[in-house]
Amino acid sequence: MSKTKITIAVTGLNNTDNPGPGVPVIRSLKESTEFDFRIIGLVYETLEPGIYMEGLCDKIYQIPYPSAGSDELIDRIEEIHLREKIDVLIPNFDAELFSFMKNEDRLLRSGIHTFLPTMKQFQERDKDKLPEYGEKYGIKVPASLNLGSQNQISEIKEKFEYPVMVKGKFYDAYTAYNTEQVKQSFNKVSSKWGLPVIIQEFVKGTEVNVIALGDGQGNTIAAVPMRKQYITDKGKAWGGITLSDDKMLEITRSLIRQTKWKGGMELELIKTVKGEYYLIEINPRIPAWVYLAVGAGQNIPEALVKLALGQEVAPMETYKSGKMFVRYSYDIIVNLEKFETIAMNGEI
Amino acid sequence: MEKLKYDKPSISKINAGMPSKFGLPVKQKIISEIDGIKVSTLMEEYGSPLFVISEKTIRETHAEAKRAFETRYPKVQFAWSYKTNYLDAVCSIYHEEGSWAEVVSGFEFEKALSNGVHGSQILFNGPDKSKADLRMAIEHNACIHIDHFDELYLLIETSREMKMKARVAIRVNMDAGIYPIWDRFGFNYENGDAWNAINRIMLAESLELIGLHTHIGTYIMVQSAYAIAASKLANLYMAIHRKFDYWLKYIDLGGGFASKNTLKGAYMPGNETCPSFDDYAEAISNALISSEIPHENLPILFLETGRALIDDAGYLLTTVIANKRLNNGRRSMVIDAGVNLLFTSFWYNLGVYPTRELEHAEESTIYGPLCMNIDVIRDAIVFPQVKTGEQLVIERVGAYNITQSMQFITYRPNVILIDNDGKTQIIRKKESLETFKNSEINPKRN
Amino acid sequence: MKITDEVRISDNGFVFNSRTGDSFNVNPTGLELTKLIAQGHDFDTIKNMFLEKYDLDDLTFEKDFYEFIALIKHHQITSHEDPLDFK
Numbered sequence: 001m002s003k004t005k006i007t008i009a010v011t012g013l014n015n016t017d018n019p020g021p022g023v024p025v026i027r028s029l030k031e032s033t034e035f036d037f038r039i040i041g042l043v044y045e046t047l048e049p050g051i052y053m054e055g056l057c058d059k060i061y062q063i064p065y066p067s068a069g070s071d072e073l074i075d076r077i078e079e080i081h082l083r084e085k086i087d088v089l090i091p092n093f094d095a096e097l098f099s100f101m102k103n104e105d106r107l108l109r110s111g112i113h114t115f116l117p118t119m120k121q122f123q124e125r126d127k128d129k130l131p132e133y134g135e136k137y138g139i140k141v142p143a144s145l146n147l148g149s150q151n152q153i154s155e156i157k158e159k160f161e162y163p164v165m166v167k168g169k170f171y172d173a174y175t176a177y178n179t180e181q182v183k184q185s186f187n188k189v190s191s192k193w194g195l196p197v198i199i200q201e202f203v204k205g206t207e208v209n210v211i212a213l214g215d216g217q218g219n220t221i222a223a224v225p226m227r228k229q230y231i232t233d234k235g236k237a238w239g240g241i242t243l244s245d246d247k248m249l250e251i252t253r254s255l256i257r258q259t260k261w262k263g264g265m266e267l268e269l270i271k272t273v274k275g276e277y278y279l280i281e282i283n284p285r286i287p288a289w290v291y292l293a294v295g296a297g298q299n300i301p302e303a304l305v306k307l308a309l310g311q312e313v314a315p316m317e318t319y320k321s322g323k324m325f326v327r328y329s330y331d332i333i334v335n336l337e338k339f340e341t342i343a344m345n346g347e348i
Numbered sequence: 349m350e351k352l353k354y355d356k357p358s359i360s361k362i363n364a365g366m367p368s369k370f371g372l373p374v375k376q377k378i379i380s381e382i383d384g385i386k387v388s389t390l391m392e393e394y395g396s397p398l399f400v401i402s403e404k405t406i407r408e409t410h411a412e413a414k415r416a417f418e419t420r421y422p423k424v425q426f427a428w429s430y431k432t433n434y435l436d437a438v439c440s441i442y443h444e445e446g447s448w449a450e451v452v453s454g455f456e457f458e459k460a461l462s463n464g465v466h467g468s469q470i471l472f473n474g475p476d477k478s479k480a481d482l483r484m485a486i487e488h489n490a491c492i493h494i495d496h497f498d499e500l501y502l503l504i505e506t507s508r509e510m511k512m513k514a515r516v517a518i519r520v521n522m523d524a525g526i527y528p529i530w531d532r533f534g535f536n537y538e539n540g541d542a543w544n545a546i547n548r549i550m551l552a553e554s555l556e557l558i559g560l561h562t563h564i565g566t567y568i569m570v571q572s573a574y575a576i577a578a579s580k581l582a583n584l585y586m587a588i589h590r591k592f593d594y595w596l597k598y599i600d601l602g603g604g605f606a607s608k609n610t611l612k613g614a615y616m617p618g619n620e621t622c623p624s625f626d627d628y629a630e631a632i633s634n635a636l637i638s639s640e641i642p643h644e645n646l647p648i649l650f651l652e653t654g655r656a657l658i659d660d661a662g663y664l665l666t667t668v669i670a671n672k673r674l675n676n677g678r679r680s681m682v683i684d685a686g687v688n689l690l691f692t693s694f695w696y697n698l699g700v701y702p703t704r705e706l707e708h709a710e711e712s713t714i715y716g717p718l719c720m721n722i723d724v725i726r727d728a729i730v731f732p733q734v735k736t737g738e739q740l741v742i743e744r745v746g747a748y749n750i751t752q753s754m755q756f757i758t759y760r761p762n763v764i765l766i767d768n769d770g771k772t773q774i775i776r777k778k779e780s781l782e783t784f785k786n787s788e789i790n791p792k793r794n
Numbered sequence: 795m796k797i798t799d800e801v802r803i804s805d806n807g808f809v810f811n812s813r814t815g816d817s818f819n820v821n822p823t824g825l826e827l828t829k830l831i832a833q834g835h836d837f838d839t840i841k842n843m844f845l846e847k848y849d850l851d852d853l854t855f856e857k858d859f860y861e862f863i864a865l866i867k868h869h870q871i872t873s874h875e876d877p878l879d880f881k
Contacts, residue, residue, distance in 0.1 A: 046362065068730075069617050098616060129525075148527035194613060195527040336817075340808045343362045343817065354848035357824035357862045359809070361869060362817045673861055677868040708821060735854075 003036035007085055008305060009077070009112075011042045011063075012092025013050025017329070018234045021092040023050050024291040026057070028301040031294060035302070040084050042077070046343045052334045059084065062346040070099035078110055088113045088308045090301065092285060094170070097122065115216075115308035117263045117284050124259075125282040128169055128196050137258050139251060139279045142203045142270075146196035153182050156199055165200040168193030173235070175202065200280070205272040207231075208243065210252045211286070211293050213300050215307055216262030220253045222300045222316045224293040229324070237289055237327070242296045244321035251277055264290075264304055292325040356733045358708045376732060379663075379741040380703045383766045387665055387703045387739055390764070395778065396667040396739070397685040399750060399763040403441055405661035407768070410445050413657060416625035420633035423648040427471050429603055430456040432654030432747045433662070437765050437775035439463050442657075450603075450652040454481040461488065471600065471650065473519065473561070475499075475533060482506045486514045493517045493561045493600070495534055500545060507554035517559035517600065518545050522580050524564045524573040533563065537580050546584065550592055557594075560584055563602025563652070567611065571623045571631040574601060578632050582639035585647060600650035601632060607659035609696040609744045618696075625656070655747040662746025664689065668738040669717060679712040681731075683740060686716025686723045689760065690745060691752040693725050699743045700725065706732035718756060755779065795863070797832040798873050814870055823848075827862060831872070 008029060012020030022041070029037045041050055041057035044065055051060050061080050064072045073096070080086070089112050091100045100107070101116050108114075125133055134141030145152075145159055156164060156179070166185035167173045170193050174185040182199070189197050212223040225248040228237040252267060264286035270278045286300060293300050296319040306313045342348045381387060383402050391398055410426075417424040427450035428442035434456060439449070440463055449460035452474030460470050467488025475495045477485070482503055485492050487510075494500050494516055507514040519534030520542045535542040549557045560581045564573055581599045589595055605628055608619035636646065666685040674680050687693055700714060712731040716723035725742075734740075753760055759779035764772050797803075800813035807825050809818040820828060830840045837859065844855055866872050 067615050067617075070620055095615060098621070102620065146527060148529055336810060339817070340804065340806075340810070344806050344808050344819065351849040352847055354844075354850040354854075355821060355823045356858050357821065357827045359818050359820045359824050359828075359862065359865055359869065359871075362819055671861075673864055677865055 003032070003034060005036045005038065006087045006305065006309075007038045007040060009040040009042050009080070009084075009086045009089045010057075010092065011044075011090070011096060013041050013043050013048040013057075013060075014045070015049040015053075017232060018236055019288040019327075020048075021286050021288040021290055022048075023053065023056065024288055025090055025092060025286060025301045026050075027291055028294045028299055029305070031299060032302045035305070037305075038084075040080065040086060042080075043342075046339060049332070051342055051348065052332050052338060060342065060348045062342065066096045066099040070103055073099055074103045074106060077107070077112070081110055081112055086112045088115075088305050090114075090286075090304065091116070094283070094285065097284060113308040113310075115263050115304050117261060117265075121259055121261055122284050125284065126169070127167060127281065128198050130198075130200075130279070130281075134279060137255055139255065140276060141279050142201040144201065145199040147186065147199060148196050150183065150186060153179060153186065156182060160199065160201055163202045165198075165202055167198040167200055169196065169198070203270045203272060203278045203280070205270040205278075208245070208248060208269050208271050208277075209237075209240075209287070209289075210248050210267040210269070211290060211300060212252045212256060212261075212265050212267065213303055213307075214256040214259075214261030214263065214265065215313065216260055218257045218260045219315055220256045221303050221307070221313050222293065222298040223249055223252045224296055224298055224300075224319050225249065225252075226289065226292060239324065239326045240289055240292060241325075242292060242319060242321050242323045247275075247277060251279075264300060289325060292323060293319070295325065296320045296323040355707060358710065358733065360710055376705065376709065377699075377701050378704060379701045379743060382663055382741075384770055385766060385772065387741055390772065391665050391667070391739055393772070394762045394764050394774065396665060397689065397761045398665040399689075399745070399761060399776075400663040400665060401435075401438060401746060401763065401765045401775070402661045402663075403765055403767045406438070406441050406658060407445065409657050409660060410442065410447075413625045413651075413653065414445075416629040417633070417649065417651065420629050421636065421649050422646060425598070425648055425650050427469075427600075427650055427652050428657075429652050429654030430460065431751055432603075433658050433750055434459055435750060435763060435775055436463055438658070448650075450654075452476075454478065454484065457481065457484060457490070468515075471517075471561075471652065473563075473652075479506055482514075483510065486510055486512050489515060491515050491517055491558060493519050493559075494545070494549075495519050497535075497545065500548060504552050504554060513554055513556050515556050515558050516549060517557065517561045517596075517598070518542060518549070520560060520562045520581065520584065522562065522564070522577060524576040524580075526565055526568060526570060526573045528565070530563070530565050534561070537584070542584060543587070546588060550588075550594075557588070557596065559596055559598040559600055559647070559650070561600040561602065561650075564604060566604050567606045567655070568604045569606050569622060571627045574628055575631040575635040577601060578635035579639055582636055582641055586640045589645075595645050596647055598648040598650050599636070600652065603651070603653040603655065605653045605656035607655045607744060607747060609659060609692070609698065612695055612697055614697075658746040659744045660746060662744070662749065664742040664745045664749070666740050666742060668734050668736055668740065670736060671734065674713070679710050679731075680715060681712060681734065682715045682717060683725065684717050685725070685742065685761075686718040686756075687725065688716075688718060688723075688754040688756045690716075690725060690742070690749055691754075692745065692747070692749055696744075697726065697729070698745065700729060700731070701741050701743065702732060702734065703739045703741060706734060706738075708733045717758075750776075759783070795831065795867075795872050796834075797828065797866075797871060801871050803828055803832065809871065811869070811871060816869065818869060818871070824862060827859070828866065828871075831863075831866075 010022050012022030014020040015023040039057045041060040042063045063076050066073050128146050130141045163175050163177045166176050168189040176182040186197050208227045210225045213221040225243040225245045226240045229239040266283040266287040268281040298316045303313050427448040430451045448469040449465045450471045451457045467490050470490040472485050472490050473493045521531045521534045522537035535545045549555050564577050606622040610618040666683045669682040672680045709730045709732045714726040762778045763776040765775045802810045807820045
């Protein structure tokens, strides 16, 4: 039986030491037994490694950053669509999700399918609203305090024991062991991400993650738990292993059931020595370690494509535990002409 | 032989990490006319720089806000926020549209009266109300929004002396889930100060409590904060009814709605991320209607939104004075409008646009003409090549820029209004040496 | 003033400086100017060629020329004598 031909556009080809999920998503798609995917890589920068990896993308286009305005971004994608007939678009950056969610209907009208969380699902998991989120959906979260100004730093002593986590609204997290360090981190974080700065209770334990896919109806189509075995200085997993942990799966399914989560997600949890799980963050997209899930038996990107195309997908309930991934870096030799072509023409 | 069109030679470094804009179709927005009138015509007639206010945009935006609230809530009253823009011509349009006046000083109070606003339709806010101000407010039967206990006692004293009743509301501050919390204004909800103030007012024979006021902050991008604020005021409203068997007349949710300008540091452009009037109206109306308040006793909803109503109606037209390469090769240009006219440039990335199609956009810095280092209108903006004398338009400057503008080293420019019929007229004259001579006194020396 | 030997200029406007590793993008007039400079023409010759070919006045060209020269110098595309050696 010949495979169905489908064209997929993927962003996030920045496979650096803080990798975007684009390259692993493409690798996952290439393992599909049902589809023959034609891959359109969408890049923001001329040095995204995915551009230079042989046999990865069929065609690569440069697109403008969403900060230039969603319209410019979507116009460019529609222009690419005229040439390439994109069936499904899989965005992989946090910063671009807003633009794509907002323009979901417009993209669909021109025939580009996506499978993204709703604006409400996206916004209610904001970091500064985590306590409300935990309460609403019955998940333990670390105690936290939103700081609106430096004056409030003195309140930390009354509520928390040091160390505490000092976090930005969108990114960045620092551990602080005393008031002075909180002040330093507060300044760093607030100048970059604005207010509030979030002070989070430091929950001692092991960091574990779940990659999952919700169908938007409350069903969990895929879910694979993992523990990071080695973490880089940027806090990214450099090695990880799949776990057989029913409690983590139960938390994931319950959350997806209640929120009717649509699309890929990553839950970041801390498992304490007592065996309790605290939710520290939800990433509203497929994480960069997605290929481990594929290796363990759940091809999440492929399932996401099917959902985007409106096909029925049966929940994948099994996976192999004890599968590991080890990331490695690899130098590709590139001729200047290739760089010149992408830099001058915006496509290659 | 016909000569070819000349393009200025340009070179830009391809930054690994920064996407090159070349090869990508970059749409350059241009503003060549305002309400159908050519920018060049306006500048020819009224000079440069030039503030332009569009009556059409004011009325349309106001109608949009009114529709959003009135289709969701039975009783709505807007009050024009004078501090946002108190040019008489502007205020008069809002009053014509049915807005009351919201003032924060004796000066603004006098201005509202002189614009023909009835005293009972003036909401008097702010922390600075002198005894004379309070007397004026009591005489005119205004709604005095009390900010602190010292004001409360001064008001009791003043109204007793005058043997008149003062109509009052209190300003309440609260945790509405947004930062920073503006606890410097009004009485706090969570610690019970607001409730104490209410009880004190209810005991004062010369005061009549008629409403509750809050103003949770500025440029609020989450509409849910207003829902929290509305619910908290609704709680107080019901508590007053239960304890005193008394219904207040109104709940005033203040202003703070975001305009479509982009805040510095924001990742996405403001016009994409800001809630619409419908979003704000939905959140506020739902919170009030679903509160404990019985439907027949729902208070009038007062709104004092300023920025979101007027920002889009104001433009500043400006001219390029010079192009300059900085030492590091970065392109910069000097325009004839400085930060003294554009106070909001300190927190917004204001939209600056050419009036015609121009080419070769490059990241640039736009400086004002003041001989001061802080005079930066845009730190980084992708902008096409321009020649000196090129006319540019800065949009969304209707809020605060005129009221907060500062005279410095030169005269402040004309402000003109394009009325509904497309006619233009000066609504504030450009300053002249006379402006200063009139108020300065140079002591005679022997 | 001379374009340094390590600079490679492509006809599509891609300029690569192998001494610094930087690459650049020049527009068509910039490319033309760069090539004329590389061929060793002096300011007056280039000016006359441009005025002949384009709809352009001499002062605009002069301003643009020197701005462009300053930029390529900044990018180390041209080699120069010591700027404080006031000859």
